[in-house]
Amino acid sequence: MTDWIYFALLAILLWGVVGLLQKLGTNRVSARSLLVWLMVGFLLILPGFLRGANIFSIGVRAALIGILGGITNGMGSWFLFASLEAGAKASVAIPLTALYPLVTILFATLFLAETLTSMQWVGIFLALVAGVMLSYETSGEMTR
Numbered sequence: 001m002t003d004w005i006y007f008a009l010l011a012i013l014l015w016g017v018v019g020l021l022q023k024l025g026t027n028r029v030s031a032r033s034l035l036v037w038l039m040v041g042f043l044l045i046l047p048g049f050l051r052g053a054n055i056f057s058i059g060v061r062a063a064l065i066g067i068l069g070g071i072t073n074g075m076g077s078w079f080l081f082a083s084l085e086a087g088a089k090a091s092v093a094i095p096l097t098a099l100y101p102l103v104t105i106l107f108a109t110l111f112l113a114e115t116l117t118s119m120q121w122v123g124i125f126l127a128l129v130a131g132v133m134l135s136y137e138t139s140g141e142m143t144r
Contacts, residue, residue, distance in 0.1 A: 015098075022081060023090035031081035038077060076100070092134055099131045 025034040058066075076097075083093050102124060108114040116124070 019090055019094035022094070023084050026081050026084040031078055031085045034081045034085075035074065035078045039074070092137070096131055096135050099127055102127060 022034065025037070029037075080093065080097050083097075084090060105116070105124065109116065
């Protein structure tokens, strides 16, 4: 197995735990407060990533892309927290928002001229079906 798969599996594990922590957090504090504490968590690990890094040698364009990525990540997190705070089930909202790569795929085909195979299109279709199936609830099933 190549090294990247280990990083990907660790990301899955950590994001799975964070989904639980996000729901527990929004049961106790507002979405805004939770976002602030999420950023504090990022700041706590920042020194480890800054050690030995020359972050100012990347150029303005790359820095701007990174900043925009941070802004969109933060806003996406806040909207997820707001949905959890508004009563969404973690078992529904977290996997549903995890369909965000479909937006990336759309943008990659539009702006990066990437192409997809027919098997990949089937996977996209199945992901959309899964999203609909996950989010379908009758009014009696909704609980906090």
